Amino acid sequence: MLPTFYSALTGLRAHATGLNVVGNNLANINTAGFKRGTINFSQLMVNQVGNNNGAVNPMQFGLGTRTESISPAFFQGAISRSGNNTNLALQGEGFFQVSDGTDIAYTRAGNFTFDRNGELKSSNGWAVLGYTQVDADGNVVRSGTPAPLTIDFEEPSPPRATQTVRYITNLSSETETGGDFQTNIDIWDDTGQKRRLNLTFTKDEAVNAWSYQFTTDEGTVVDGTGTVTFDAQGRLATLNGVDINDPAITNPTINVTGLPADAEGNTPGDLSFNWDLVEFISQPDGTITNDSYLTNFSGFSTNGTFFQDGFGSGDLNRIEFMQDGTMLGFFSNGETHALGAVAVANFNNREGLRQIDSNFYEATAASGEAFFAENNGGTVIFGGALESSNVDIADEFTDLIIHQRGYQSNSKSVTTADQILQEILGLKR
Structure with missing residues (x-):
């Protein structure tokens, strides 16, 4: 009966280990990213019982079990x-x-x-x-x-000098000669300083003709003047004397020089940006038609949307x-x-x-x-x-019961083998 004791002992050890695995799984049921452990057993065998020449079926019995592997189950946990x-x-x-x-x-x-x-x-x-x-x-x-x-929390995002400005503007067709319309927008130089850009439209004597002039509160504007004319429907007809549908037409480039240094003594470079006035529209047939963000309708002179693509430095x-x-x-x-x-x-x-x-x-x-x-x-x-942890309480409780019953069953084997040995020892009386 001694092999029975050894077999039961291996079973007790294996299922005790199984209970440890289940207990660890339950302990980590709320541990982020935890993967439940799984345990596998394998059988221990006697090579051969008795002698034979291999021509008959082998006679063997087991010597119990052992823990073959304990490994995490890498299936996906819930994401919350x-x-x-x-x-x-x-x-x-x-x-x-x-x-x-x-x-x-x-x-x-x-x-x-x-x-x-x-x-x-x-x-x-x-x-x-x-x-x-x-x-x-x-x-x-x-x-x-x-x-x-x-990362450096103190490192700012670098500034970018303005490269394009756009105004969606209507100049009233009812404005008398000499009347004007003024607007302004903030632009940025390459040191991250904000500069005020002013634009003034003045009604000329010619029909539907206006002149424009850019100025700044600081610095000098170069090439910042010109003229625009409109057709009878209030659409832009010419820009600086060039027909809007002329393939050679380009939007004006405005240059600002002589900007003063900032409070830290950083002297900005000259500003050069594009006035996005003429809109070039590609057609399905491959041709390009031109429109404008500037109109000459009746009513009040007014601005719609402003746009400029520069910015100062920024904090994270x-x-x-x-x-x-x-x-x-x-x-x-x-x-x-x-x-x-x-x-x-x-x-x-x-x-x-x-x-x-x-x-x-x-x-x-x-x-x-x-x-x-x-x-x-x-x-x-x-x-x-x-x-989240991929531990499932229902699975763990089921395994808990299985290992508990396995442990109890093996302990019962020990008790039964002990009783039989007691009977054998009593034969001498």
Whole structure:
């Protein structure tokens, strides 16, 4: 009966381990990115009972069971909104890569925040790794070894000098000769200083003819004067003597020189911008017809929409992440810049990863080295969200009952074997 004791003992050990796995799963039911553990058993066998020459069926019996494997189940957990833009959730097979400066680990838990130095950190203080180089076109360069993602909260978005201005304006056809209409718009120089640009239209003696003049409160406007005429329907007919439908017509270029330095002593360069007056419209047949943002209808002289494409420097207002992991900075001047991207690692064998504290994993010989696939290997990143634990209470309670009954059954085997041995020992009486 001794083998019965050993078989039951292996069963007790295996199901006790199973209860540990279930208990750990239930303990992490609310752990972000946690993957439930699964346990598998395998049978232990005696090679042969008795002697035979192989011509008859083998005679064998089992010696119990053993724990064959305990591995995480990497199926997708539910994604829920967290309200924190720096929290990230993965949908797919990838992992975030983190480092403490010496070791590298991988995790599905994206509960990240920026520290006071602008470094993106995991909940236990490890640095989140990614790509920090941005090319001249504003695209993140996803190559090389991932490095800690860091931003400078104090670094502003650079200014841009105005290159185009546009006014949607109606000059009243009822204006008498010598009457004028004035308007102004703020433009920006290359140091980020706002400058006031003035535009005055004056009614000429000729029918439907006006002259215009640009001025500034600071500096000198060069090539800022000209004339416009309108047809009987109030549409622009000529610009500086050139017919609006002449293929050679171009919009005026306005130059401003002699702008004074700003309060910090930065002297701006000369401003040169395009007055977007004539609208060139491509037709389906390939021809181009011209229209204008300037009209000469009856009623009041008035302005509609203003437009200019310059802006001053801007402070960082908030951070958001795109689904490809790109980290975007939104600035107070209306600009949006890519500041970097989180790295998403993949493995040939995820089940070969070794679990460590803080819901992290380490690469092993079984998992293979991490690799970074194009388009993150199909993994999608959701900003402002977290992946929930994939533990299901119903499944765990079912497994709990199964392991409990397995443990009880094996303990019953021990009791029964003990009773039989007691009977055998009693035969001597």
